[in-house]
Amino acid sequence: MPENQETDKSISLEEKDYRILLRDLPEGVGITDIEENLLYVNEAFAKMLGYTSEELTGRNVASLIPPDEKRTLKEETELRAAGRSSAYNLRMLNKNGEEIIVRVSGVPRRSKSGEVIGTMAVVIDITSGEKTEQMLRKLSRAVEQSPTSVVITDACGTIEYVNPKFTELTGYSESEAIGENPRVLKSGLTPEETYVELWKEITAGREWRGVFVNKKKNGDLYWEDAWISPIKQPNGAITHFVAVKQDISRRVEAERLLQYSLRDLELYSSFLQHDMRNDLQLLLNHIEASLMMVESRNPIHGYLETAEGVAERMVRLLDVFGRPGSEERNLEKILMKAKAQAEKAHSNLQARIEMKTKDPVFVSARLLPMVFDNLMRNSAEFAAKSVEVIVEVSIEEDTIVVLFTDSGPGISEEVKQNLFDKGASTTGGGYGLYLSRKVIQAYGGSMNLVQHNGEGAAFRITLPIA
Incomplete structure (x- = not known):
C-alpha cells in the first residue's frame, strides 16, 4: 500500500476518534466561528441548556446569555481573536429561560494558515457550587458585620x-x-x-x-x-x-438601678403610709370635732365638710398601696364610692352612675379609683358654677366601655392637642390625665377624649373584662 494512503487512513481514524471523544465527554464542548456562531456542540453541552445538539447548531452564543453578560462575551471573544486562551464564568439561559452559571475554558481555533477562525471551549455547569459560594460569602459578611x-x-x-x-x-x-x-x-x-x-x-x-x-x-x-x-x-x-x-452591660446596670429605685420607693411608701396616715387621721379628728361644734346652717360647716372629703380621699389613696390584694374589682362599687367622695369634697358637683350592664369585674383595678377621682375632681374644679357628671357603663363584645361626661365649660381646641401629655392639663402644668391614661393602658385598656352632644368634656374609657 502506498505511503500516502496509509497516512490518509491514519488521519481519518484520528478524526473519528476525536469526534467520539467530544461526543462522549461528560463536560460540555462547543466550537464556534469567529462571530461566536455555534458550529458544533456535544450532547453534554446541549443537555446542560435543555436543547438538542441540532437545535443549538447555528445559534449565536449571544442569544443564549442575559443581555448584561454580552460585554463579558465580547471581551473574551476579542481576547481569543488575538490568539490568547481565556477562562471565565458566564451566566447562560437554558431552554426554559432559567439562568445557569458555567465555567468556560476557551482556546483560539485556527486555520491551516494559522489564522484565528473561531473558538473551541469546554463548558462546565458550576451553578450549584457558585450558589454555595455566594451563600458562604453572604454568611461571612453577616458574621463580619x-x-x-x-x-x-x-x-x-x-x-x-x-x-x-x-x-x-x-x-x-x-x-x-x-x-x-x-x-x-x-x-x-x-x-x-x-x-x-x-x-x-x-x-x-x-x-x-x-x-x-x-x-x-x-x-x-x-x-x-x-x-x-x-x-x-x-x-x-x-x-x-x-x-x-x-x-448586656447596660441592661444589667439599668436593672440594678431599678432594684435600688424599687427599694427606695418601698421604704418611702412605708414612711408615707405611717406618717401621712397619722397626720390625716389627726386632721380628720379635728374636722369631725369642729363639725360637731358648728351648726349645719353656718357656711363654715360646708367648708369643713369639703375639707373632710378631701382628707378622706387622701386616706383612700394611701389605702390603695396599703393593703395589696384587697382592692375592689367591681366597677359599680368603685364608681359609687368615687361619686360619694367627690360629692362630699366638692359641693358644686352632682354625679349620676348609669349601669347598662350588670356587675362588670376586672382582672385588676387597684389604681382604677384614682382615675375616676381625678376626672370628677377636674369636672368640679374647672366648672364656674355647679356641674353634673354622668358616667355610663356598657359592654361591647369582651370590653367594658365607660363614657364619662360633664356639663362643664369643656376643653379648648388648643389644650386638646396635648391633653394627655406629661405635665399638661386644662390649665397648663399637670399630671392627672397623663397618669390616668397610663393607669388605664396598664390594665390593657384605652382612654380618649371624644365628641358628645352638648357642652362639657367627654372621655371614653375601655377596659378588658376579667
Whole structure:
C-alpha cells in the first residue's frame, strides 16, 4: 500500500476518534466561528441548556446569555481573536429561560494558515457550587458585620476566629485572640459551676445559653448573654464550637438601678403610709370635732365638710398601696364610692352612675379609683358654677366601655392637642390625665377624649373584662 494512503487512513481514524471523544465527554464542548456562531456542540453541552445538539447548531452564543453578560462575551471573544486562551464564568439561559452559571475554558481555533477562525471551549455547569459560594460569602459578611460578638474555637476550645465586634468589645485584636482560649476573658466573678455546665452541654452536642461576667483587655468588667453551639460533621463528630455573645452591660446596670429605685420607693411608701396616715387621721379628728361644734346652717360647716372629703380621699389613696390584694374589682362599687367622695369634697358637683350592664369585674383595678377621682375632681374644679357628671357603663363584645361626661365649660381646641401629655392639663402644668391614661393602658385598656352632644368634656374609657 502506498505511503500516502496509509497516512490518509491514519488521519481519518484520528478524526473519528476525536469526534467520539467530544461526543462522549461528560463536560460540555462547543466550537464556534469567529462571530461566536455555534458550529458544533456535544450532547453534554446541549443537555446542560435543555436543547438538542441540532437545535443549538447555528445559534449565536449571544442569544443564549442575559443581555448584561454580552460585554463579558465580547471581551473574551476579542481576547481569543488575538490568539490568547481565556477562562471565565458566564451566566447562560437554558431552554426554559432559567439562568445557569458555567465555567468556560476557551482556546483560539485556527486555520491551516494559522489564522484565528473561531473558538473551541469546554463548558462546565458550576451553578450549584457558585450558589454555595455566594451563600458562604453572604454568611461571612453577616458574621463580619454582626452587632454581636462571634467566636469560633476548635474542639479543644482554642480560638480560631473572632469577628470585628469581638475585638471592639474586648480590646483584644484578632491576632491576639487567635490561638488563645476564651478563658482569657474570665473575670473570676462567673460561678465555676457555669463553666462546668457549659462544657458538659456542648461536648454532649447540645446548645448552651447563659450569662458571663467577663473582663476586657483593659480590666473593665462587662456582662455577656451567650449562645454556644457545637459544629458537627455529617457523622455527628464535633469539630468546632461557635459562640454568639451579646453585650448586656447596660441592661444589667439599668436593672440594678431599678432594684435600688424599687427599694427606695418601698421604704418611702412605708414612711408615707405611717406618717401621712397619722397626720390625716389627726386632721380628720379635728374636722369631725369642729363639725360637731358648728351648726349645719353656718357656711363654715360646708367648708369643713369639703375639707373632710378631701382628707378622706387622701386616706383612700394611701389605702390603695396599703393593703395589696384587697382592692375592689367591681366597677359599680368603685364608681359609687368615687361619686360619694367627690360629692362630699366638692359641693358644686352632682354625679349620676348609669349601669347598662350588670356587675362588670376586672382582672385588676387597684389604681382604677384614682382615675375616676381625678376626672370628677377636674369636672368640679374647672366648672364656674355647679356641674353634673354622668358616667355610663356598657359592654361591647369582651370590653367594658365607660363614657364619662360633664356639663362643664369643656376643653379648648388648643389644650386638646396635648391633653394627655406629661405635665399638661386644662390649665397648663399637670399630671392627672397623663397618669390616668397610663393607669388605664396598664390594665390593657384605652382612654380618649371624644365628641358628645352638648357642652362639657367627654372621655371614653375601655377596659378588658376579667
